[in-house]
Amino acid sequence: MSKWLKIGVSGNEQVLRGFLAGFRAAGGRRFLGAVLGSDVPLVVESLSEKLRRLLAAGSHHVVLAPATYAARLVRALEREGGTVGLAVRHQAEVAGARFAFRAETFNPDTAKELRTALLEGLPEGLELRDVQVEELRDETLRGAELYTPAHHYAWRVSGEAVGPLTAILEMHRRASSLDAATAEAVHLILG
C-alpha cells in the first residue's frame, strides 16, 4: 500500500487552499494528489479531533498528501505558513482507508451499471469486504399500482471498500457519482 500523511493544519481554509495551489505550481506534476480533508467526506476518528474541530470552529483542517512529498509539504508549511497564519498542528501516517457503500435499484439496466461500477474493474489494490448482493424478480408484481406498490425487480448491494487511500478516493468518487448508490464517509487507517 502506498503511504500517505495526514497533516493537521490550523488557519484560514482559503489561505490553505492558496498555499497548496502554490506548492503544486512550484513542484509541478510531482506534487499532484494532495487533497484537503473538507473535499473528502472523512469520518472524524477521535474524540480529541472532534473537540479540536468544535473549538477551532472552522480553523482546523486536514491535508492528505502522498508520502513521496508529504515531508516537503510539512517543511514548507512550517517554514512559510506562519507568514499567512498557517501552522502544522499534528501529523500521522495513513496506511490506507475504507468506506461502506450500498445501492438499490428497481431497474435492470441501472443494476448492470451499478454492478460494473461497484463490483468490477476495481482500482488497483482495492478489495471489497462483506459484499452482499441481492437480486429479486417477481413477475406477479409487474405493472403500476396505486395503493399496493411493489416492484417486480430489485437489485441491492452493500459492502465495504478497503485499500490504499488513492484507490479509496477514486472508488468513493465513482460510487458518489451514481444516483442509486450511497457512499458513506471515509475512515482513514492510520499507520
Next chain:
Amino acid sequence: MRRRGLAFAVVAVAVWLFPELAAASESAADLGTILPAWSALPFVGILLSIAIFPLVAPHFWHHHYPKVALAWGLLLAVPFVLVYHAPALHSLAHMAIVDYVPFIILIGTLFTIGGGIFVRGSLRGSPLVNAVLIVIGTAIASCVGTTGAAMLLIRPLLRANRQRRHRAHIVVFFIFLVANIGGALTPLGDPPLFLGFLHGVPFAWTLGLWKEMLFVAGLTLAVFVGFDTYYWRRESPEARAPVGSARELLRIEGWHNFLLLGGVLAAVVLSGVWHPGEVSILGVHQGIQNILRDVILVGLAAASWVTTPRAVREENEYTWGPIKEVAILFAGIFATMIPALLMLGAGEHGALAFLVRAVQSPRQFFWATGSLSSFLDNAPTYLTFLQTALGRIYPGVMEREAIARLIAENASYLVAVSTGAVFMGANTYIGNAPNFMVKSIAEEAGVRMPSFFGYMVRYSLPILIPIFAVTTLVFF
C-alpha cells in the same frame, strides 16, 4: 362457488328486508345521534392500513390487501346490521348505490381511457421542457383525472430526463402538480371532488377554485423552475447536450381516446344539470340521470378497450390491477365510513361532536382536511370534513339542501375542504393514490426517489407547507 353462495345470501337478505329498507331511510339519519364514537374505529383502521402497510410490509400488503379490506369491512358491517337492522342495511345500500358504484365506474372509466393514450418520442429534459410538460399535465389533470394525467405524462418526462443525474426533484414536483394540485378544477380531476359532486356539489362550482389552484400551482411551478435550473447547471455537458439525430418526434398514439374523455365530461356534466326523475333500488332513491351517466361511462370505457390497439396499452404497462385495488379497498372504505359520516352529520348531537366543535373557521377546515389528507386517502377525508362542516352549520338538514345552503351562504368552508383535500394530498406519498404510482414508475426507470420521510423533509415541508401557509393568508 363459495362467493356465489355469499352473493346469493346477501341478495336474499336484501330482498327479504326490502319493505323495511324502503322505510328505513328516515331512521338511518337518526343513527348519527346514537352511534358510539368507537364505531368509527374500523374506518380509522382501514385508512391506517392503506397508509402504513405499503411502507412497512409492501409484499404482504400487495398479496393480502383484499383480506385486510374485507376484515375491516366485516368488522363494521356485521355488528352494525345485527344491532341496527334495517336502518343499517339502508345505510350500506345507500352508500353502495349512490357513492360506491358511480365512484368506481368513473375511476375505472378514466383509467381505462387514459391508459389508451401513449405519448411517444423523446425530448431533452431542460428546465423549460420539464416545466412545459408539467404545466400540460397540471392543465389536463382536471379533465382526465390526476391518475390519468400522471399515467399519460410520467413516462415522457422520465424519457426526456434519462441522461440527467439529478432527476428525483422533477418527479417530486410532477407529483405535487400533476398528481395533485392540477386536479382541483372539476369533479373529474380528483376523487374527493367527484364524491362532492355525487353528494350535490354542482359540476361548475369546482371551476370556481381556479384562483386558489392557479395561485398554488404558480408558486409551486416557480419553485420547480428554480430547483431544476439549479440542478441543470450541475449536469454534465453530455446530459445537457441536444438530443440531436437520435431525436424521435413527439406523437400521441390512441388519440381518439381524447374524444372518449370528452364523452365522459359530457356525461358527468349532463348528470348534474338534467333531472328526469328517480327510481328506487333496494329502497334507495337514485336519479335516472345518474344511472344513465354510469351506463354511458361503462360504454365509453368498453369503446376505449375495443378500439385502442393492444400495443398502446402494453407501452403504458396497463393492467386491471389499479382498478381492482380501488374497487376492493374503496368497498372497505365506503362501508366503514358510514358511522363516521352519520355521527358527523348529526353535528353537536353525535358522538363526534368534539370534532365538529374543534374545527370552526374555513382556515381550520383547510388545514384539518389537508393534514388528514396528507396521511390518509383524500377522498374519504373530504367527505368526513364536508359532513363536519354541514353538521356544524346545518345540523339535521337533509344533505343536498345543506350543501346548497353551504354554497350559497358559506362557500368558503367548501372551498377550504375541497382545496385542503386536493392540494395537501401532495404532502406525502400516501396522500393521494397516483403519488405511489408515479414513485413506483420512476423507480423502475432508475430514478432514486426519496424515502417516505425524505420526501417530506426535503420537499413537502420546506416547499409546500410555506406555500399553503401563504394560501391560507390570501384566501381564508
